Amino acid sequence: MLRLIPLNPPNLVTLLRILLIPLIVGVFYLPDAWLSFEGKNIAATGIFVFAAITDWLDGYLARKLNQISAFGAFFDPVADKLVVVGALIVLLYLNRVDMVVALIIIGREITISALREWMATVGQARSVAVAFIGKLKTVLQMVAIPLLLYGDELFGIVDCHALGTVLIYVAAVLTVISMLYYLRRAMPVAHK
Numbered sequence: 504m505l506r507l508i509p510l511n512p513p514n515l516v517t518l519l520r521i522l523l524i525p526l527i528v529g530v531f532y533l534p535d536a537w538l539s540f541e542g543k544n545i546a547a548t549g550i551f552v553f554a555a556i557t558d559w560l561d562g563y564l565a566r567k568l569n570q571i572s573a574f575g576a577f578f579d580p581v582a583d584k585l586v587v588v589g590a591l592i593v594l595l596y597l598n599r600v601d602m603v604v605a606l607i608i609i610g611r612e613i614t615i616s617a618l619r620e621w622m623a624t625v626g627q628a629r630s631v632a633v634a635f636i637g638k639l640k641t642v643l644q645m646v647a648i649p650l651l652l653y654g655d656e657l658f659g660i661v662d663c664h665a666l667g668t669v670l671i672y673v674a675a676v677l678t679v680i681s682m683l684y685y686l687r688r689a690m691p692v693a694h695k
Contacts, residue, residue: 509572513565514559517575520582523554525591527652531572541655547593548652554586555645583641584612590648597665599651603676608644611682618689625692636681643674 530538530546538546561579565571590611594600617639650667657663 509574510570511570512568513561513570514572514575514578516561517578517582520557520561520586521578522554522555523550523557524585526550526621527554527586527589531596541637544653547590548649551586551590551649551652555595555649558583558586572632576604580616584616587644587648590652591681594648597654599654599667600671604671609677611678614682615685616685618685622689622692634681634684636677636684640674640677640681643670647671647674 527547527550530543532542532548558579561575565575590642591605591608595602595605634646647667647670650663651671653663655663
């Protein structure tokens with residue numbers, strides 16, 4: 504498989520992000536003697552934040568080095584979705600996110616990924632290109648998830664769990680709105 508992947512810096516960063524997913528989950532399986540529960544929260548948060556930074560980094564490198572590839576264009580958003588889904592599963596396990604919220608976010612990601620794939624096959628990929636509401640939803644998720652992974656007070660001032668919960672609920676609402684937006688954009692093609 505690696506022979507099919509152009510091994511350039513942006514794609515290696517994308518692959519690294521995919522490899523980080525088991526670490527976000529696996530850190531909670533470490534024995535308490537190796538890492539305290541608070542340490543596990545901090546480690547998972549750090550890994551997630553690092554993965555989020557690599558999302559920006561691979562796009563930056565692809566543009567800067569002029570190494571945009573079909574692999575990167577396809578797997579970059581897949582890697583993003585896998586990181587979010589992996590983190591949501593951990594948060595469900597820890598009872599830090601509501602199951603309905605997680606199902607809304609995961610269901611939307613699967614639905615819109617399938618919609619974009621279908622639209623690409625009929626030559627209409629541009630009609631479901633990423634919109635501002637989708638970007639806003641992603642930003643809120645990327646702020647809410649590490650807050651919920653950390654799940655404690657930050658500097659004795661910010662209740663990360665409470666703030667993360669509010670943001671993940673807002674992200675879930677935006678998730679539904681953005682899904683409806685993309686589905687509406689695809690409707691003219693569906694009727695052909």
